[in-house]
Amino acid sequence: MKALRQIAGRHNLLIVEDNAQGIGARGDGFTVGQLSDTACTSFIIQKNLGCFGDGGAVLTNHENVDREIRKLRNHGSGKRSCHSMGYNSRLDDPQAGVLSAKLKHLDEWNALRRKWAARYSAGLRDAANIHLPYEAPGNCHIYHLYVIETKKPEHRESLLGFLTAHGIDAKCHYPIAIHQQEGYPWGKPARIAGPLPNSERNAACCVSLPMFPELTAEEVDCVVEKVLEWDRAAR
Numbered sequence: 001m002k003a004l005r006q007i008a009g010r011h012n013l014l015i016v017e018d019n020a021q022g023i024g025a026r027g028d029g030f031t032v033g034q035l036s037d038t039a040c041t042s043f044i045i046q047k048n049l050g051c052f053g054d055g056g057a058v059l060t061n062h063e064n065v066d067r068e069i070r071k072l073r074n075h076g077s078g079k080r081s082c083h084s085m086g087y088n089s090r091l092d093d094p095q096a097g098v099l100s101a102k103l104k105h106l107d108e109w110n111a112l113r114r115k116w117a118a119r120y121s122a123g124l125r126d127a128a129n130i131h132l133p134y135e136a137p138g139n140c141h142i143y144h145l146y147v148i149e150t151k152k153p154e155h156r157e158s159l160l161g162f163l164t165a166h167g168i169d170a171k172c173h174y175p176i177a178i179h180q181q182e183g184y185p186w187g188k189p190a191r192i193a194g195p196l197p198n199s200e201r202n203a204a205c206c207v208s209l210p211m212f213p214e215l216t217a218e219e220v221d222c223v224v225e226k227v228l229e230w231d232r233a234a235r
């Protein structure tokens, strides 16, 4: 983000940050959202701050962005009965109430996610066939997900299948890299300089282990035990 901020400053660009599921996370010396001009976030239920249905927000310090977004969310209306192009994207009052109540607990829930992530990382540190998530010095990851990667792409389905067969709700977020999605960039050939090996490797190898604040030590240990059992048998 620091490098992006510098590039944006040099070329007079605005940065729009996708901050869904990262609320409360920090980079080295800044919080998420702080170095962008506008941050978008999602409140769908599985996010680290989720409502009981659909919702989202746009955060900005720019007055003109604030004014335009408020209009866009309300049928393009900044003044009663006057409309321009817009959407019906208001956050329902009940959802706002749920979010206000949950927001008070967010720091505590993020801390619990970090606690379970540390327990996973300690338990799995000697596994030979997987990579663990890495937190760069000075950063604070809030582990919306705890994502490991199999070292070999051909191991991913085997690990997922093994965990699922033992009743563990492991998932894959996400098996297709964004630049390989049909909708990117909206019907035109992707304007990228070459392959994106890190994104492609992650899409081929990622496995998300169960992660939510209400996990228990026994549940985390049970998942660790099963991953290690798979790891010993994997070749």
Ligand SMILES: Cc1ncc(COP(=O)(O)O)c(C=O)c1O
Binding pocket: 018, 019, 020, 021, 041, 042, 043, 044, 055, 056
């Ligand atoms: C990083 C990220 N951005 C955006 C979205 C989209 O959120 P919504 O469906 O609320 O628009 C998601 C949801 O899964 C997400 O994970």
